[in-house]
Amino acid sequence: MVDAVVSVFLGNLLKALSEESRILVEFRDQFEKLQSELLLMQGFLKDADRLKRKQQVLRTIMVNLRELIFEAEDILADCQLQSRDNDPFSAGWFMCIYPKKLPFQYQTGKRLKEINEKIIEIKKNIGPYLGVSILNQPDQNDLFPRWSSPVYDHTQVVGLEGDKRKIKDWVFNADEGILGIGVVGMGGLGKTTIAHEVFNDREVEVHFERRMWVSVSQTFTEEQIMRSMLRNLGDASSGDDRGELLRKINQYLIGKRYLIVMDDVWSEDVAWWQRILEGLPKGNGSTVIITSRNEKVVRKMGVKEDKIHWPKCLSGSDSWLLFRKIAFAASGGECTFHELENIGKEIVVKCKGLPLAIKVVGGMMLCKPPRYHEWKRISDHFRNELAENDDSESGLRATLQLSYDELPSYLKSCFLCFSIFPEDCVIGKDQLVRWWIGEGFVPLRGGRSTTEAGEDCFSGLTNRCLIEVVDKTYNGTIYNCTIHDMVRDLVLKVAEDDAFYNENGSSCRHLGIQNDLGPKHLIANQKLRALLSTNKTAEVNKIASSMAKKVHESRYLRVLDVSRSIFEASLSGILNQIGSLQHLTYLSLSNTHPLIQLPPSLEKISHLQILDVSYCQNLKMLPSYIVTFKKLKVLDVSHCGSLECLPKGLGRLSNLEVLLGFRPARCSQLEGCRIGELRNLTKLRTLGLQITQADEIGDNEVNALINLQELQYLSMSCFDSHGSDLITKVDKLFPPQQLHELCLKFYPGKMSPMWLNPISLPFLKFLSISSGDIAEMNQRFWGDVNTVWKIEALMLESLSYLGVEWLMVQRVMPSLRVVNVSWCPELGSFPVDDFGFRGGVWKKEEHRS
Template sequence: MADAVVTVFLEKLLKTLAEEGRYVTEFRDLFEKLQTELQLMQCFLMDSDRLKRKNQSIRKILADLRELIYESEDILADCQLQSRDGNQFSQGWLACFSPTKLHFKYQSGKRLKEIIEKITSIKQNISSLLGGPLLFQPEVTNAQEQIPRWSSQVYDHTQVVGLEADTQKIKDWIFEAAREGSQDILAIGVVGMGGLGKTTIAQKVFNEREIERHFDRRVWVSVSQTFTEEQIMRSMLNTLGEASAKDDANELLKKINQYLLGKRYLIVMDDVWSEDVVWWQRICQGLPKGNGSCIIITTRIEKVSRKMGVKEVRIHRPKFLNEDYSWLLFRKIAFAASDGNCIYPDLEDVGKEIVEKCKGLPLAIKAVGGMMLCKTPYYREWRRIANHFRDELIENDNSVMASLQLSYDELPSYLKSCFLSFSLYPEDCVITKEQLVHCWIGEGFVPLRSGRSSTDAGEDCFSGLTNRCLVEVVDKNYHGTISTCKMHDMVRDLVLKIAEEDAFYTQKSLNCRHVGISNNMDKGQLSENQKLRGLVSTTKTSEVNKIESSIAKKFSECRYLRVLDVSKSIFELPLSSLLYYIGSLQHLTYLSLSNTHPLIELPASLEKLSNLQILDVSYCQNLKILPHYLITFKKLKVLNVSHCGSLQCLPKGLGRLSNLEVLLGFRPARSDHGCRLGELRNLTQLRTLGLLLTHGDEVGDSEVNAMVNLQDLENLFISCFDSHGSDLTSKLDKLCPPQQLHELSLQFYPGKISPIWLNPIALPLLKYLSISFGNLANMHQNFRGDNSIVWKIEGLMLEALSDLELHWGMLQQVMPTLKIVNVSWCPELVSFPIEDAGFRGGVWTKEERRT
């Protein structure tokens, strides 16, 4: 990962030199010399991951280089702080000669010179190992590093190829058992090697519409290699109902039985490893019998399925994909932009050569297909990949691991850092895209090019990994955008291996630079590690992270911590005590305290965090006030205060945060003592805005057009939950959202008729519309547009609108580009189709709309 570390550092160095900070300028010659030395090595470093696996000497050299780069980055960060302190607090030019400043200048300059000498020596050692000098080739580097081929999701991950017969076989077994009326629980095993598609088959069965209708309850459990019986049962109850943190194993099993009693249920135990199945025998004995219920077990070990009660006649062993299916799956991914059609005749033969090396394993085919999707469609480039794949297979005969390693080697350097961040999370952990993107921005992994916002660029990085099929999709929102994800255990094995080699994260070393907070973490990684850059909550839904007081206070000693995410954590000391010391973390760029209910107010020490770019205090129900110093965080790009029920308003002057790109949970003040809606006019960089409106006086007559000139605003979410007074509806009717709005969500809208501005003339670029809850009964006549102007909406969600009368025919007429429809609990809709091949999502007839 040396190329990733160097690239991130050079990105920061170039940006900082351009800003002309005083202390940075004083070291300009040294930093520029360091920049030149690193640029000379960049072309070599792009291939370093492959070379270091073959050469122990190169591996040691790159490890030394990585440490020097991290130290250089720390010096650069300190220079920025010193420059800012000097500008803000110095009393004239004499302040430059204070003992602390002089000491800093002397020590930093001396160390920079030493680092440059060592890096120069490293460059010479690399040259001698490679048998020639390193040459600087900026055009080659920049062309591939700066511009991703696809910056949005291209491949539809729901597609399944070649497994139709497998899923049909299992469905036949299920329906056959139901017809026979067996009083036993049907046990089905899906057994095979890693990467063969066992989980995909089980998911396909689990999500089939006829299976959904057949069973009253469906439960999916991902069984990690380090699971406990209690974790399994809590995972089941997350789907079925609630469990108390105090419940023991017997109480948990009793609740599971109560939720399933009298129901026909399907339970999937995915990826079971342990041959000791006593835990399963206890759970199984507590499950209600009869009613045609079914258990599906996926495992790599046949003995496991037998011990879990699967009979030979109900074991399904998926086969490798044949040549035709392998090529079809590869085409659907590699040529997703052309609907899976290979439109480049010269690439077909080399493409089939690559596919042949995957040996019919779906995971390997997806990995190489995703990699080729992101490559330019040139024969020379595809031939290079095919040759590298051949070399990998010589060293590693496992075609899945070889394809994954190749996919990692071919990642742009900035994506390698993003990819390794998955090493912090436990096996089978479901991760939100938001947390990942925020961590990447906070660490500086996200490259900024052509004026692109950091949040948009972070989304591009996420798409870069999903398009390469290195990340599995767990949940999508109503219009198909990925919201949560996880990692296949074989991909995670590779991530852990590389992360340990590069000291990014390891469970053993006390000197790694990133740690995931979990209940089984090595406490020494916090109490003894001064190199930390990122500390991230990795709480699973069925667990909580407990932070001991003796460990928590050590956070403040990690001077170069960039990312601190303690969301969903339980503290054994008051949270205010932990945050009391947080002001010493002056390099912190991302702070998440989300879902920490002890939080009542932010401490005064937080005011020192002038580098903060992302602050997330969402779901802090007891948070009552945000401090006024918040308006001094000039670098703040993301502020999330959504679902903070006790928070009345935000501080006056918030409009000064001109770099804000995302503002969620904004509740305008009802008086001049807080931030009014009119201050939004100054937030010209906003991409996403979440408004909470409950009273008419939150919107002044002169403020209704506060959003109209926010030309970058694409996503607007308006919630009127717990609204009061009829005057709010008239104020909402006068709002003026910007014309370029891309997505709109209305929740708990208090009016009976939709707003006047909800029409295709006022919102000509709107692609996604969601309306949920509230009193809406009819759409305003403007909603239809006119003969020449209709909606460009592609995704529509209508939810829990019990009074809404809407006819399907009219909707089709005014929304001719509609592709995705999701409707639930809308009993007055007329003629909506039950299933239409042209639509994805839930679409029901009037009779079924209450399910």
């Protein structure tokens, strides 16, 4: 991924040369020469990255180039540290009279000159292998993505209706024992999708009193399987032994009809399953569905031959339909470019009916401009790759490799980040996007904010079907994801080849924190750029003190995420050394215990862009030095129950784009940040606000939000509020007009806020109201003859007193396409037949073409 490495470095260098040129006075000529050479090479680096798989000499050349670029990036970072704004001897001839700077100045200049000479030599050597001019320009598609947001429904399924019906018939005709059903086939055939379709079917949900979905990785343990089953049953047991875990499962299931899905079982040693099966209650027509690539596995797990289902590849018509739904999603799945139809059908034929291959290729074509020559180039490239990979599974791997090759360079770096996560791991979007921002993978252009650009990168991978959606909000926003195991195989291979990550943790630049991570993985690893918590959902890491202390020796570390971790030694003692990581840009201490305060040494990390201390229930205060972090873009202090307010002066953080968990200071909290300071945060896109007392909003502060013109998302919570006068203050706290999404929680008034109306919020698309005492909507909420809401998705949850009529909602929200309602007993005439009932939620989804 040398093209990705070069792309990231050039972005950082361009920013340094333009915004902080003062720090590069001594080395500006060398850096500009390096920039010029790399810009000339950038046009053919993508081809070189692809061809190096077949040319060992070219591979060696590209490895050398990659290492030179990383070294140049480290030098650039050191230059930035050497020239702090508060150092009067930071640049120019002042270095000559400041002796401590002389060794750095000499060595840096000498090494930059050597790097430039080696890159010029590489440029000469690389041309003959490519057969192209090195003056090619970069692909403009890399610079401007065609789609920067999801444009199709990821839940759509094509051609599996018969498979689903067959398995449902088996399920509903189960006898009094435990029915075993097997779904067997090669990777990418849709086994998991079929199981999901059955598992989430409305009739199946009603039929079973308990349902459990367990993803069985290749490195599972029996305890992990049972804990996963218990989590499905609402029990987060962690410290019990196997016998106790199995007894708990039995107690939850006894007398109940239950469904268990064991997804993607590999091992033929199924002794673990026999022990679990013996402990499960029998009877009531309970069912176990097992998906596997190996027929022997499901047979050993007790599935009879007549209950093994072998999914078939999609038919030609279904293959073309699935491809159209994705590749032409912007036009409702219809191919409006007739010159592309024949090429598209040629591409689909090469996918041989494999759903995963069709989805990935369809996603790739969705992101390509609809031009004949571009589609023809992809088709020819596809044909050449498949010529060497004739069988279906090899063809699928070639398809995935093609999709990776065609990624824009900046997305290659983002995509390889999935390599550090364990198999079947559910990965949070926020963690990914913040990592990408922290390490500089996110390209900034067109005036877009950093966090918005990061979300664009996530959408870029989603639209290409390289990410599988796990969880979405009521309005369709993805917040948890995973990747298919075949996609993961590709990611691991590329990541190891390019020293991005390898599973033994040696000499790579990125590591995931798991319980087996020890000091040996960190010793002398000066290359390390990112160290992140990668534990699975509901699990915590136990980090040895010896390992934690080694982290501070990785001086070029940019990203440190130790969320959901327990430390053997004192957490404060470990954090006291964190100031040595002066290149750090992203720090997450989320859900670490017992974090009571941030260490003084953190003040030294002047380049910090993202700080996440969410879910730290014992955190009592943030230090005042936080307000000096001028580059801070994300500050997340949500769900910190002991935190009373944030430090005074927070309004100085003019680059802040995301602020979650903001609690305004009361009049008596003189050193706390008042809500009025938010007026200065003009780049704020996302705000999570918690208000509990009336004196948290002064009479002259009710306009604190109205002029935040970049604000898109506002969450306002009045949990544990006191005093009826708070309602009056909140009613005057008008959000900005251009607000895109509003979440109102625990509002204490009987009537909705005055500003919650289509005139005050004319651009609002998503509205969520949950908990609280609201019994009726203010008359202004209903608009008038000429004014209606533009709301597309509405969620009402746990509103015991709210009584509104569906016809009124329908009239004032004509654009409404998603309704999610739960535990609102006073709602009137909501259309049960149209919406359907699932899990206590009335929900209707109408996806526009």
